[in-house]
Amino acid sequence: MGVPKAWLSELRALVGGGSDGAMQDEVVGILAYEAAATMARLVSLHKALSEPEILRLRSDIMRSQGVSYLNSTDQPFLLRLACAELMTDLDRAASVISRLDKKRQTPAQVKRFNRVYTDLKAGNSADLEQYFGSWFSKKEVEKKVRKMEKFIVATSKLCTEMDALEVSRQKLNKQWTRYSGPIPAQKLTDTTNEILTDIKSQHQKIHKLKDESLWNQTFEKVVKIMAPSAFFIFARICAVFGPFVPGLPPVVTLDGKNHQSICFAPVSKLRVHPRLSSSGPMEKKQVEVAIRNSCPIFGSKDREEAQGNWRKDLEAPVNSVGGSSMALRYADVIVSAEKILVMKSTMEEKERRRGENAVRHEVYEMLPMRLREAVRKKLRECWRDPGPLDGCLADGWKEAVERILRWLGPMAHDTLRWQAERNMDRRRWFDPQPKAFLLQTLHFSDMEKTEAAIVEVLVGLSCVCWYEERRYGSLRLS
Numbered sequence: 001m002g003v004p005k006a007w008l009s010e011l012r013a014l015v016g017g018g019s020d021g022a023m024q025d026e027v028v029g030i031l032a033y034e035a036a037a038t039m040a041r042l043v044s045l046h047k048a049l050s051e052p053e054i055l056r057l058r059s060d061i062m063r064s065q066g067v068s069y070l071n072s073t074d075q076p077f078l079l080r081l082a083c084a085e086l087m088t089d090l091d092r093a094a095s096v097i098s099r100l101d102k103k104r105q106t107p108a109q110v111k112r113f114n115r116v117y118t119d120l121k122a123g124n125s126a127d128l129e130q131y132f133g134s135w136f137s138k139k140e141v142e143k144k145v146r147k148m149e150k151f152i153v154a155t156s157k158l159c160t161e162m163d164a165l166e167v168s169r170q171k172l173n174k175q176w177t178r179y180s181g182p183i184p185a186q187k188l189t190d191t192t193n194e195i196l197t198d199i200k201s202q203h204q205k206i207h208k209l210k211d212e213s214l215w216n217q218t219f220e221k222v223v224k225i226m227a228p229s230a231f232f233i234f235a236r237i238c239a240v241f242g243p244f245v246p247g248l249p250p251v252v253t254l255d256g257k258n259h260q261s262i263c264f265a266p267v268s269k270l271r272v273h274p275r276l277s278s279s280g281p282m283e284k285k286q287v288e289v290a291i292r293n294s295c296p297i298f299g300s301k302d303r304e305e306a307q308g309n310w311r312k313d314l315e316a317p318v319n320s321v322g323g324s325s326m327a328l329r330y331a332d333v334i335v336s337a338e339k340i341l342v343m344k345s346t347m348e349e350k351e352r353r354r355g356e357n358a359v360r361h362e363v364y365e366m367l368p369m370r371l372r373e374a375v376r377k378k379l380r381e382c383w384r385d386p387g388p389l390d391g392c393l394a395d396g397w398k399e400a401v402e403r404i405l406r407w408l409g410p411m412a413h414d415t416l417r418w419q420a421e422r423n424m425d426r427r428r429w430f431d432p433q434p435k436a437f438l439l440q441t442l443h444f445s446d447m448e449k450t451e452a453a454i455v456e457v458l459v460g461l462s463c464v465c466w467y468e469e470r471r472y473g474s475l476r477l478s
Contacts, residue, residue, distance in 0.1 A: 028222055031100065032214035035222055036155035036430055038096040039148040039214075042229050043432035045089055046145055049236045053434055057082060061440045065407035070445035070453075076244045081439045083241040083248075084313040089435075090233055091310070097226050104219035113227050120234065123249045125264040128231065136232040136262045144229050149432060151225075154213035156430040161209060165202040171195050235262040314438060321450050322443035327415050329366055330442055330450060334412035336363045337457050338405055344398075344464070356465065363458070371451060378459045383466075394467035401460040408453050415441040 028035055047053060061067065062078045072078055098114035106112070116127045172195050210216050238248045239262055254261045316322030321330055336359055343356050367375070418436040421428060442450060 026218055027216050028100070028214050028219060032155050032217075033159060033429065034096060035100060035214050035226075036152050038093050039226060040152050040430045040432045041089060041093045042226060042233065043145055043148055043152070044434055045086060045093070045233050046141070046229065046236075047432070048086065048434040049233065049240060054240055057437070061437065064410065064440070066411040067440055069407070070411065070442070070449055071439060072444070078439050079241055079244040081313060081444070082437050083237060083245045084310040085438050086237055086241075087310045088314065090230065090237070093226075094230055097223060097230060100219055101223045101227070104223055106220075113223065117230065117234075120231065120249070120264070125249070128264065136228070136235050138232075138261065141229060141232045144225050147225055148229070151214050151217075152430050152432055154209055155215070158206065158209040158213045158215060159426065159430075161202055161205050165199065165206060168195055168198045168202060172199070232262070235264060238264070316443050319447055320443070321445045321447055322441075324447055326368070326447075327442040327445075328419060329368075330454060331412040331415035333363055333366050333454060334405070334408055334457070335416065336366070337401075337454075337461060338409050338412075340461055340465075341398075341401060341405065344468075360461075360465070367458075371454065374451070374455045375458050375462075378455060379462055382459065382463055394464050397460040397463045397467075401457050401464070404453055404457050404460075408457070411440065411442055411445070415443070418443075 058075075058079075062075060067078070094114075094117050098112070098117070101113040119125075119127055172192065214222060235251050238251045239253055242248045242250060249264050252263045254263070318324075321327045340356055340359050340363075343359070364372070414436050418438060418441050421431070421435045438444070
């Protein structure tokens with residue numbers, strides 16, 4: 001028996017795709033995902049530059065024991081690293097806004113976003129008033145941020161529903177391929193009715209979400225939301241990091257009763273003298289920049305070099321963990337060592353010993369050859385004269401390991417977090433929360449100090465495990 005014509009017509013209506021082709025020249029369409037991811041980046045930058053986050057950066061992150069010991073104690077230099085990372089993320093968002101801006105229909109006399117943004121970074125804010133206005137009101141930008149958050153949520157839901165629709169279509173295709181001849185009508189109805197219902201429901205949700213999300217929004221509207229936000233974020237970066245980072249245009253901040261405004265304005269003179277103290281491997285350059293009342297504000301070669309080296313500033317030195325491409329591996333080793341320590345405190349004897357051996361073998365396989373040799377050498381010194389079975393000695397090793405992991409563990413977790421936040425997982429595309437800074441990871445950490453700390457942790461854990469095994473064996477014999 002053949003397939004009913006009514007059923008085929010309904011299938012074509014549901015599966016055959018939408019009728020949005022006529023609007024593709026005006027609306028964002030499939031570029032909604034990239035636009036939403038860019039909005040999420042802008043919202044994340046906006047939150048990262050808020051007063052509480054900047055206070056946390058300066059008082060907690062930059063002054064943490066791990067960052068101070070392994071990376072640097074030079075606060076102005078660490079601020080430049082944070083500024084370089086924020087500027088790099090903003091430049092990535094600006095490149096997407098520029099591509100979206102080129103697709104909208106604008107009068108010839110209106111300058112494109114890319115031109116205005118480039119001139120603004122060069123210290124020329126003359127075209128900004130025509131594009132947006134001379135003053136950036138924080139209150140108005142907050143409204144745009146809330147709009148972007150709504151669009152991000154709706155676009156994320158649209159992405160999820162379209163994925164679910166694709167899964168339902170694949171199920172339907174599998175039902176078709178099960179039959180090589182005519183399909184019995186009764187059997188067809190029983191096997192496909194539920195799938196068709198799901199497809200119809202998902203199609204209705206998608207149709208609604210396209211109107212709520214960025215899919216059916218015009219390029220004009222999307223750019224008008226994102227462009228002012230990008231300019232405000234750049235102004236906020238200049239306001240926060242300007243006193244410490246050379247090469248940023250000066251800004252004027254006006255604090256009102258209910259809101260704050262920022263404006264780009266030249267100043268007569270500015271000199272920056274960063275401290276040159278460090279405990280880590282990162283090199284520092286003494287900087288002295290003079291800024292005169294002219295337009296463009298920064299016309300010197302020094303300023304151009306400062307503006308063009310944001311990504312270069314984020315490159316790890318050769319004698320650092322990141323420069324040796326070992327940051328992720330060492331972070332995994334440190335996190336695994338923490339697992340062993342937790343097992344000793346929370347799990348029962350038999351279960352703990354079984355899981356502990358597996359984790360110890362995993363850690364050993366992750367170690368590079370030079371670190372294995374360092375651990376073996378130090379363990380041979382400990383085993384040469386083990387002394388009497390003493391629980392106080394094992395407790396001392398355990399306390400030493402805990403003391404090191406209190407400052408080394410957070411850096412390992414931040415390293416894994418930084419990597420996870422920037423991978424290609426679709427679930428991370430639409431995350432508007434502030435991201436981890438590269439300066440709080442093992443990327444810039446001194447290789448010699450980091451490896452020495454890891455060796456101390458592994459040797460301490462090995463000694464604790466060895467003493468526990470000896471004690472356990474003595475108890476069994478007795």
